Every structure is written in C-alpha cells, then in structure tokens.
Amino acid sequence: MKKIFPFIDQINVAIFNFILVFIPSILMSSENLLQLNLMSLILGFCSTVSNALIYQPFLKSFNLDKKVSRALFIKINLKLFFYIIIPLSIFLFREYSYYSTSEILLILLLIIVINYYEFFKRINMIKNSWGTNILCGFVINISWILLIIVYKDYISAIVFFEMIIILMATIFLLVINNKFIESKYEATSFSMRNFNSFGIGLLGAGIAFWMISGGYLLVFKSLFTETQLNNLRLYHNFYSGFLIVFVVLDNYLLSGSGKKLVGKLNILLGISVLSIIFYSALVYVIIRVIYSRQELILILLFSMMYIIIATIRIMNSKHKIENKSKEVMLSQVIPVSLYVTFILFYSKITGIQPLISTLVWVICLLIGLIYLVKNTLKEKNRVVT
16 A cells, blocks of 8 residues: 555645646636636746755755754755745746735745645655555645635735745654754765756756746747637646656655566656556546637647657656766757747747747647657667677
C-alpha cells in the first residue's frame, strides 16, 4: 500500500491545480477568473524556480543520510527566502497594476508560505513519510474548494484564508520533522558546490517547462484576448494532472525511493501515452457538455502536445539521476526558444489564435524530442564502442 502513497500525494497536488482553474471557470466572472489564472501562473513560476534550485537538489543530496545539520538546514532555508522567493516575487508583481497593493502583499505572503510548505514536504519524502503529506494536501484542497465557493467575488479573501491554512500545515510539518534536523550532524557526502551546480543545471529546464505548461500565457498575455487566455489556461489545467505524475516521478527517483522504477520507464511512457489519448476523449465530452463548445482540433493538438511532453519528461527523469542536467535543459529550452522566436515574429504580421499557438508548440516540442532522442542514441553508441 505504501508504494502508491507518493502517487496519492501528487494526486492531491493535481487536484489542487485542477480546482484552481476548473471550479472558478464555472463560478467566477471573466475578470476575476483572469486574475486568479495569472496568480496561479505566478505561483507556479516561483515554485518551478524553487524546485530547481532547492527542492530537487535537496532530495538528491540527503536521500542517503536521512538527516541534516541545523546550521545547514538554516542556510538552505535562508537561501530559499532571500535568493529566490523575495526577488522573484518583487520582479513578477512589479508590472501587474491590476492587483491592488493589499492583494500583492497577500500573494507575496502566500508565495512564501507555499514555498516553505513544499520544502518541508520534501523532508517527508526523504523519510518516506508520505501519509502526512497526503493528509495536509487533502485539507488544503477542501479549503480551496470552500473558499472559492464562498468568496468567489473576493480574490483577497480567498488568498488570505488559504495562506493561513497552508501556514498552519507548514508549522505542523516542521514540528513533526524536528528529529530530521540535528544540531551536530554532518552529512557524509554533501557538497554545497554540487548542490548549487545541480540546481543551476535544472533551472533553465524548469523555467522552460513552466513556459511550455502555460507560463507563456503570462509572458505573452498582451497577444491574446481575455477569452483566449482563459480558454487556453483551462485546457492546460485539464492536462496538468499528467505533469504532476512526471513531477512525482522525479521526486520519487531523486529521494531514493524508486530505484526499481528506473528500468520500467518505457512501460510508464506507454501507459502515459494511452492515458492521454483516452483522457482527451473525456475532455472533449466535458468541453462540449459543460461549456457548450466544439473544439475537436484544439483538443487533438493539446493531446499531441502532452504526449510529446510526457516522452521528454520521462526520458529526462533518467537523465537527472545520471546528473545529465545539460540534456534536461536543452530538450526544453530549444522548444521554448523556437516558440518565442516564432510568436514574436508572427504577432507582428497578424494576431495569435489558440490553434496556431498550440500547433507551434507541437512542432517546437517535436524538435526538442528529436534532439533528446538523437543525443540519447549517440550516448548509447559511445558506451557500446
């Protein structure tokens, strides 16, 4: 039973992402929905950077020791706060004038609380204590649902009360994980230089992945109408559950809990592809019944897009274990660079439509996948010879 706990934990995260877009898309006005969507993209960006520079290097560095010294623990936490959370938060909100000052302050606090909550969850992953993560995730998801229903017209109220709930969950995780932190313990194989270099290697890939999975809607929001932004965000949200599976795969492998999975990644890829195909049929039904829209071509493109993403992510999971952060980064940076170049050029000629945007993503991601496959085959041939 414990073997499926990591996936149940990340299902909670997938539900959280789904709730954050799907329920508001039904209950909220278009203006409030746009604000909430952009806020979730900003939260996602901060989480992506923290995951690359702190969370995944932390999992990789301490999955054997299962303990950390108090001094090093404080150092890592300060790095998370001063080098990542605060600068990113200020930068991202500097130009978003449609948020009031009070809303910006609340969202900044929410970013801080969520980052520490996610960091303390990683300690549970190293300890293989997934049950507590599942419990906290369940409480947070229920609270999001209730808050969105009760305060659907008040973004500030939703953010404030959710921040308090996540803060309580964070304090709870810190208290129960106190034994993980020992004042005089020294890790047997820890190197801050390796910690930082591994994180920096993943950073480019992390930001690129954030762009691919919806971040481009925040960067290029001026090129889309409000309706197009909400529509594309909704589709990305429908498929976000698959992204969570790939995140849990990374966490599971890097924490040292999933060594037996390394040889079964091809099977996991096949299951993922079939799941995306069948799930796309369900998405079509939901869009047609609930939203009264027929967008078969757009759904087919999103299906192709996420099949390619699944292939890239699963191949990269193995590369992360082997410390091949260059391949991980380039396989995602190349598609993003091509997409940005095309969109900036194309937008000067005519407006950007959701179909065109998604088709370009499919082509660019396919190029990234070809690079990754070619590089992997070259490495295998080199080992053989």
